[in-house]
Amino acid sequence: MTEEDLAKIEKVGESQGGKGTGCGEAVYGELKVEATSKLLASLEPPLSKTDVFYDLGAGRAIVPAAAVMEFGVKKGVAVEMSHGRVEIACEAVDIFNGYLPRSLSKLVAGKLEVVEGSMLDASLEDATVIYMCATCFRTTLMRQVLYKILGVAQRRQQAIRVLSVSEGFPLGPIYESGAFYPDSNNKDQPPMFPGVPEAVKHRVHHSGITHVVASWSNHTPVHITTIYPASGEADMVKDVKSVGLKTNCTLNIDRNRNAIYQGATKDKEYNPNALAHQARVSSMELKLKIAEKLGAEPEEETK
Numbered sequence: 492m493t494e495e496d497l498a499k500i501e502k503v504g505e506s507q508g509g510k511g512t513g514c515g516e517a518v519y520g521e522l523k524v525e526a527t528s529k530l531l532a533s534l535e536p537p538l539s540k541t542d543v544f545y546d547l548g549a550g551r552a553i554v555p556a557a558a559v560m561e562f563g564v565k566k567g568v569a570v571e572m573s574h575g576r577v578e579i580a581c582e583a584v585d586i587f588n589g590y591l592p593r594s595l596s597k598l599v600a601g602k603l604e605v606v607e608g609s610m611l612d613a614s615l616e617d618a619t620v621i622y623m624c625a626t627c628f629r630t631t632l633m634r635q636v637l638y639k640i641l642g643v644a645q646r647r648q649q650a651i652r653v654l655s656v657s658e659g660f661p662l663g664p665i666y667e668s669g670a671f672y673p674d675s676n677n678k679d680q681p682p683m684f685p686g687v688p689e690a691v692k693h694r695v696h697h698s699g700i701t702h703v704v705a706s707w708s709n710h711t712p713v714h715i716t717t718i719y720p721a722s723g724e725a726d727m728v729k730d731v732k733s734v735g736l737k738t739n740c741t742l743n744i745d746r747n748r749n750a751i752y753q754g755a756t757k758d759k760e761y762n763p764n765a766l767a768h769q770a771r772v773s774s775m776e777l778k779l780k781i782a783e784k785l786g787a788e789p790e791e792e793t794k
């Protein structure tokens with residue numbers, strides 16, 4: 492990670508106030524290969540072709556790639572602020588293209604988009620499921636993402652499911668220490684931010700915790716939350732504006748999950764003996780392939 496990437500990412504965290512969780516937002520970690528598939532397979536109702544799946548802080552874009560290619564969602568969006576990690580994700584998109592059979596159809600049934608920028612600037616207007624590996628995301632950042640999702644759910648009048656690794660959404664007041672409780676050395680400190688208004692709390696439904704194997708711990712909690720639309724004026728939140736972000740690379744696939752080559756990649760040599768001879772490629776195969784090509788170990792580990 493470059494100094495520039497690190498500074499940009501830390502600036503977004505710091506702009507929200509409060510302290511971090513002990514590791515900075517830029518720190519990297521991933522779920523293990525099998526854990527990604529297991530987690531997505533455990534969703535009830537299951538992921539389907541009507542879903543649009545976002546990963547906020549997507550690193551190498553492995554999770555949204557699995558959502559598209561293994562679970563058939565219509566769109567996976569990887570939002571990542573580190574330019575270096577976006578470049579790796581786009582290299583992976585190119586590898587997917589190289590390993591997926593070439594489509595004879597022009598019809599796009601699913602796509603993976605890699606988008607560079609801050610999760611706070613990303614438009615989540617079409618999101619139905621959001622994933623965040625939030626181990627190092629400070630409480631105040633989680634709160635701002637929560638308000639953003641509450642805004643989208645109320646505008647669209649549709650529930651949005653969220654899977655957040657390590658950290659759930661904070662509903663209580665947030666103190667300077669970054670936690671939900673006052674700094675233990677200063678019991679009288681006033682909260683920096685009040686809790687989510689009582690009328691709004693019912694829209695945030697924590698439906699459970701599951702545990703997964705991640706690169707830093709074999710028993711990492713994943714909070715499963717559903718954010719519901721407002722039922723009237725009283726449980727609405729103020730909009731959090733999104734600037735929208737540029738897409739750096741896209742992989743389009745047809746309904747048999749064959750890659751649809753486009754533009755510059757049209758003349759790319761296709762290797763019929765490559766891994767995905769069959770139409771469907773499991774995310775595990777893909778992830779292993781990517782890991783082999785891009786380096787098996789994440790550059791840093793969380794905690």
Ligand SMILES: C[S@@+](CC[C@H](N)C(=O)[O-])C[C@H]1O[C@@H](n2cnc3c(N)ncnc32)[C@H](O)[C@@H]1O
Binds near residue numbers: 521522549570573609
């Ligand atoms: C722990 S990694 C998770 C990688 C990936 N989601 C996964 O589970 O495989 C967290 C990622 O969030 C990114 N990140 C941190 N703050 C961000 C922000 N404000 N906007 C976008 N990405 C951010 C970091 O650069 C890092 O790559």
